[in-house]
Amino acid sequence: MSETPTAQAFIDHSLRLAQIANPESAIVHFNDPLPLDCGAELSPFSTAYKTYGTLNAEKSNLVLVCHALTGDQHVANLHPVTGKPGWWETMVGPGKPIDTDRYFVLCPNVIGGCMGSTGPSSLNPATGIPYGPDFPVITVRDMVRAQARLLDHLGIPDVLCVLGGSMGGMQVLEWAATYKDRVFSAVPIACAARHSSQNIAFHEVGRQAVMADPEWCQGRYLEEGKSPRKGLAVARMAAHITYLSDAALHQKFGRNLQDREKVAFGFDADFQVESYLRYQGVSFVDRFDANSYLYITRAMDYFDIAADHGGVLANAFAGTRTRFCLVSFTSDWLFPTEESREIVHALNAVAAKVSFVEIKSDKGHDAFLLHEPELFDTIRGFLSAAARKRGIL
């Protein structure tokens, strides 16, 4: 790697990112290449992760939490960039449904991400500058493969439970399909066995918004000292609508005006919902890398477990001994209940142990991140039962 001032700047940038991500995270660097579904390999690669609670002597109490598209490893601590609570603080902690007094909780940042794990903003060892568009296209299975390597590194043979919502749920399914003997129980929440046409369409809109921003610079914005903030904000705004429900938006905002008595006959944010969305867009770009957004949405689009198993979803789970609990939400139109039901049918077809809960909620897809007592009860109960079955007190 040539130590030109430019390269040095990127190393500084990379270190700064790692420092931001680090105070609460560990990072493991792997020198053995990670083979990818696209045929390329990632070498070296890093995985940043966060843990909560204590691994027991039998190493049998690991709960692996998989994060969603724009999530990261900061599950239950203040986020080092935003200063906000962790994304699943209601779920993970002492005495909480995923009880850190009882379980050892691990959440890795996915590869392709931007919170310390290797992704498009990482330095490409071949060039000494950030990968940018030269980063290989990854899949959900690649993410899971990297997580399995992390478990190997930590010397943990298997997981008591792997769980997550949305793209986290896709990882859960991939874990159960790819590492059958390492998954005692699995909780895929608000997800599907394949990304739907409509969901691909929404992702494509987001990507086009990013790529339409001239500051994207064909993906080389870090080198150019630019940032496609506007494009990424638009992408986030569009996506954010899909995470909510019509009812949730109606209850939260209706047609309420923002700091005014009547409409202003202009293009400022007259309505609270506009102001809210703009805030979602603008605050997102402060904590997320635009290329990571492209790569991770692409990984979700490519997700299709049946296709990877001869076109038959049940094949993916043949012979499984994992205990499954699937969860969906009535108002989730991004991953509707029907998609969870298809997974249940496939699991039934291979006589898997499976329970399925459809939770009545008007919060839309985001329900899995919000205060949903029935979700808390479901996870607490399922996890407890799995732990007892494994002899964990």
Added chain:
Amino acid sequence: MSETPTAQAFIDHSLRLAQIANPESAIVHFNDPLPLDCGAELSPFSTAYKTYGTLNAEKSNLVLVCHALTGDQHVANLHPVTGKPGWWETMVGPGKPIDTDRYFVLCPNVIGGCMGSTGPSSLNPATGIPYGPDFPVITVRDMVRAQARLLDHLGIPDVLCVLGGSMGGMQVLEWAATYKDRVFSAVPIACAARHSSQNIAFHEVGRQAVMADPEWCQGRYLEEGKSPRKGLAVARMAAHITYLSDAALHQKFGRNLQDREKVAFGFDADFQVESYLRYQGVSFVDRFDANSYLYITRAMDYFDIAADHGGVLANAFAGTRTRFCLVSFTSDWLFPTEESREIVHALNAVAAKVSFVEIKSDKGHDAFLLHEPELFDTIRGFLSAAARKRGIL
């Protein structure tokens, strides 16, 4: 107006647009100002329109068709810009449900539009350059007010039927509320009495996409010789998804790949749905003005008939003698059936003559533009009954 070369260029541009729109349309220029809801007025202003069939001697057979957000007056003829069939050719024509052998069909381009009626791309008489962001923010009621002026000009006292889908349906409701004595019957299709929070949110995403494009130039792209094509294409893509249904996308595209056997591990359009959406975006910008898109979406956001009548929707229709037929589609999630039902309730509250048809369709919001035999039958039957009631053979 100073005849500088620049101003001349815009006049040429304006004339060229008018010529494109004109071969199939008439344009009426009004010198009397059009008062607008925002308090400003438009003066002078023009309305381009298209007619089909013949006005009878009694002037009692006018069917006024109101177009949707991105529609125009080219209902049933080849579109002069795209060369494609008119947007409602299945509905309007000799022997068709809106039978031009029987009815005189009129469709005006809305003000704010870009197919010959005065809009943000028109020359501002005060400056001699296109209005751009100086165009006043208009409302659906303003559009309807301009249409009433057109009827006055044509010497037609009232309409046998006013009908339209989506924003066209909003205009229908506004006609029935504002010009009670001029509307014999009304068919609002796939619409609502007010724009929902979720719909405002999607519009805001589209507007932000346009305004994020540096070629938007704060709305002065015509003067700068630029065009926010990328931003407008992204806006159209996002909107287009909302016009369809999950089921329609699934049936049409599923996860089918575009001209390839397997995914390419890149950001080209691997999936047919991506390719389709990109085409929708790119082809739209060839026929639509970006500022018109901003202004018309804003008019829809502002639409809230109840708010204009003391907060009670029924008040808007008190004393109406209009015969109503409302139509909704089961898979329309942009304007769900519930929203039509609210209008029906309000009409019932004032003892209006109202029928309501919810059509089972998996085509989503766009169903009103597509081959839906039950819609054809409904409109043919309702219109025939209204015509008979009026003594039209």
